[in-house]
């Protein structure tokens with residue numbers, strides 16, 4: 273017997289989800305298909321659809337239904353669909369109703385303007401052109417934080433939007449542990465001398481990259497019935513509905529990064545693909561947090577896609593496709609080249625080890641900004657000093673420094689740490705999978721990835737947003753977030769080949 277109030281809530285949420293999915297599709301189309309002059313009209317359409325979804329969600333009706341359903345929630349099993357839907361919706365609702373719609377609108381407008389300024393500012397390496405926009409974004413974030421109960425740290429409120437329930441202090445502790453271990457590792461590897469990776473910096477025809485990339489993701493689980501692949505300058509994954517997973521990638525003619533970008537986005541896609549179909553058209557029907565999402569993109573990109581056993585299977589095919597460039601390069605040389613650790617300027621091109629230092633730097637600067645310990649105008653100097661300190665890299669200009677990422681222009685403060693949290697969790701989850709499945713390398717060498725995918729689906733993807741990120745990681749691994757497995761993995765994988 274279903275509770276009629278619960279059915280009412282479910283119907284409302286399904287409509288709201290449809291509107292959000294429509295917005296997702298409008299956004300996907302904007303980035304993939306739309307001619308440039310469609311931008312102003314599209315901005316209006318997107319704003320309208322998003323506003324309708326938001327208005328419906330924060331309505332008094334939803335609040336009343338949530339109140340009426342307290343009894344059902346308490347009498348239902350914590351894991352049940354009913355209790356989970358009411359619990360998660362209540363949390364979302366309580367957050368959403370605290371922020372006045374005018375402030376939401378102002379933040380969106382400011383971010384749109386700042387993003388429009390970011391492109392040219394980066395192009396001309398002109399921080400001053402972006403500075404006023406960043407100051408506005410920061411001031412709006414202060415107002416946003418003011419909408420919530422005072423937290424232990426101001427940054428907690430921002431972080432919660434991307435990694436719900438996670439506290440700044442907990443992230444800081446994990447990052448301190450990473451820093452302590454990774455700074456000496458970077459130095460150790462640096463002293464051993466750089467690995468030559470010129471074999472993967474050659475001419476690789478984009479059409480052939482696409483062909484091989486598709487062969488790879490098909491082996492991992494991509495099918496033409498449920499997935500598609502397009503080209504955009506910044507790769508992303510989008511899922512405008514169940515059974516509809518869209519990846520994009522970018523093909524650089526001088527390296528093979530598209531293959532890893534495709535596996536990365538596949539990881540985001542397969543998480544969405546694996547959510548229990550019964551959660552579709554509810555707020556539970558997607559990945560639970562950016563950190564856990566990133567744990568899966570990094571799993572498929574790095575733990576699978578940069579492993580020896582993976583290339584034992586795919587390297588002959590790669591050699592066949594690019595025989596001129598790689599025909600006479602042995603597998604080990606190739607493997608070392610794609611796993612080279614080398615401090616560099618750009619986060620998105622960084623290796624598995626130094627990547628985390630790029631994140632820690634941003635995490636620290638964000639806290640200083642929101643706590644008014646650092647002025648926006650002093651940001652470039654602080655950035656450059658810390659790049660020197662952490663990676664020994666001298667930043668030649670702001671385009672390759674503080675202006676490289678779009679996140680701050682887009683108003684996303686508190687987002688960056690989720691990348692490294694994802695790295696950390698990826699290995700915790702991986703170790704549990706290996707405990708259950710046994711040696712994965714033998715399967716990868718035969719081109720078999722289905723068992724890993726199905727294990728992840730069963731233990732993680734299926735859950736969607738039913739539980740908090742912390743509950744989710746504990747259910748999957750039996751422990752809280754813990755940096756040790758990840759640090760062990762990095763050292764075991766990457767130190768020997770640089771010795």
Ligand code: ZN
Nearest residue numbers: 536540566569
């Ligand atoms: Zn990602």
